[in-house]
Amino acid sequence: MTRLPWRESFLLPTGTYLDGNSLGPATLAARTAIERRFRQWHHHGVGAWDDWFGLAERLRPALARLVGAHPDEVVPTGGITVNLHALLAGLYRPDGERRAIVALAREFPSDLYALRSWTERHGAELRLVGGDGPEPELVDEAEIEAVLGADVAALWVPAVTYRAGQRLDLARLTRAAHAAGAWIGVDAAHSIGALPHAFHDDGVDAAVWCSYKYLNGGPGAPGGLYLHRRHHARDPGLPGWWGHDKGTQFEMRPTFAPAEGAAAWQIGTPPILALAGLEGALAIFEEVGIDAVRERSLELTARLLEAVTERLPEVEAITPRDPVRRGGHVALRHDSARALSQALRAEGVIPDHRPPDLLRLAPVALYNDDADVDRAVDALRTLLDDPGRWRLGAAGGAEPSVP
Ligand SMILES: Cc1ncc(COP(=O)(O)O)c(C=O)c1O
Known part of the structure; x- marks a missing residue:
């Protein structure tokens, strides 16, 4: 399954929204x-x-x-x-x-x-x-x-x-x-x-x-x-x-x-x-029932963790791989997490950053799908391959920060 049939019930902001662990999006x-x-x-x-x-x-x-x-x-x-x-x-x-x-x-x-x-x-x-x-x-x-x-x-x-x-x-x-x-x-x-x-x-x-x-x-x-x-x-x-x-x-x-x-x-x-x-x-x-949400959430976070291992060796996923030990988001460690978070937002992928070095991504079962996860990983790969682009732009820039 790539998606629960609930996405249409959401009024999602523009871009790929992966920050529902901070502020869940609006619903109809x-x-x-x-x-x-x-x-x-x-x-x-x-x-x-x-x-x-x-x-x-x-x-x-x-x-x-x-x-x-x-x-x-x-x-x-x-x-x-x-x-x-x-x-x-x-x-x-x-x-x-x-x-x-x-x-x-x-x-x-x-x-x-x-x-x-x-x-x-x-x-x-x-x-x-x-x-x-x-x-x-x-x-x-x-x-x-x-x-x-x-x-x-x-x-x-x-x-x-x-x-x-x-x-x-x-x-x-x-x-x-x-x-x-x-x-x-x-x-x-x-x-x-x-x-x-x-x-x-x-x-x-x-x-x-x-x-x-x-x-x-x-x-x-x-x-x-x-x-x-x-x-x-x-x-x-x-x-x-x-x-x-x-x-x-x-x-x-x-x-x-x-x-x-x-x-x-x-x-x-x-x-x-x-x-x-x-x-x-x-x-x-x-x-939908919380059990169905959890099942799909684990599939999405597993897909993200796998892709990070395969395609993003520069970042360290610190979230447990054991599904029993995992919550709803994935935290990636990188020295430039803050700048990467800002650069991702500029690319239309919305994560957040927790100091000093964590990037958090939450693919949420009710409205995110496999393609959202893949898009986030693609965007990160592109940014990591071209650091000049975001390292310069990020200096001193403010990231809209929410809890
Ligand atoms: C884990 C955790 N505890 C406490 C709080 C503070 O919550 P509140 O502002 O509702 O008091 C937050 C806010 O995001 C939180 O993430």
Whole structure:
């Protein structure tokens, strides 16, 4: 198969779009949903809340299927950093000797800022695993296990690393965290919409994600939060009226009565127009199913990795070749990754660059095909054969950078 029959559902930018791991492209479904919610606003004004109230809750089953959870364990809300702060406010209550949080030195910076703010507040250690220099990029679960001592309160890991595109073994890390007496939280930014998860069965305690990458919810669309049922009796860390029990929210009582499960961790009014983008985009995943997405994604990334080995010996693919260990994108290392990324964009192939030396390419199952992969490899081969062309042009040029 060269293509899933979904490309026509996308409104792709000009060129070969391989940056859906940063910002997923627009869909017809998202546009239709946003226009519908806009019309409601136009025609019904405040009366439209009759339909919007509970919209976030109605998306829970679809999200639950994507992360392998029960619907009451998830809710679309906030963003990764905000939700991480909320989770820490609720779950990270260190006492006695058990205070440290373990995370990867190469975790996404915003996660590290949030984690460190909480360990500092509690006079605790943020214990970082692995280096943050250029080598090695891949994570060894054994290294994480080795630092999970009796002083560790929590482990925070990505499901797929944002740089190398390595998928971590969450079942194994969850067992290790629990055996050490810690809870485990997961950043699923680079895995949701690219591959299936089994958060509930793996026993993962909590997770957060965004909707603007593989889910194609749109820039700034609400992210999501997962909380295992074993934590549902806890008070949310940052309570707000949108997390109040829906049946009595508008009785405006002065004390907080939590909504069911993860929904209690919502804080304020959801951005309905942005939520509509996610509403539309999720409908596609409901139809195609995440297993089919994963199968095709692995074919595309395998094709890319093979072509890099055969045709681009100057670059090093650092993404694992083992499909079990691979996420949705492929990271290539080259000293001039930044300049190459800019030159590729000029050629109509859209990758991105992560400093100092990574070029990331995400052939996405729903809208990319074999020809897109081949075009990217051809373009890179042409550029590498003619470095004068892009080395000169690249000096100081700004690459539009998105998360
Ligand atoms: C892995 C990862 N974590 C966290 C973030 C920050 O997300 P947000 O801006 O939604 O808080 C990003 C943003 O791209 C990310 O890729």
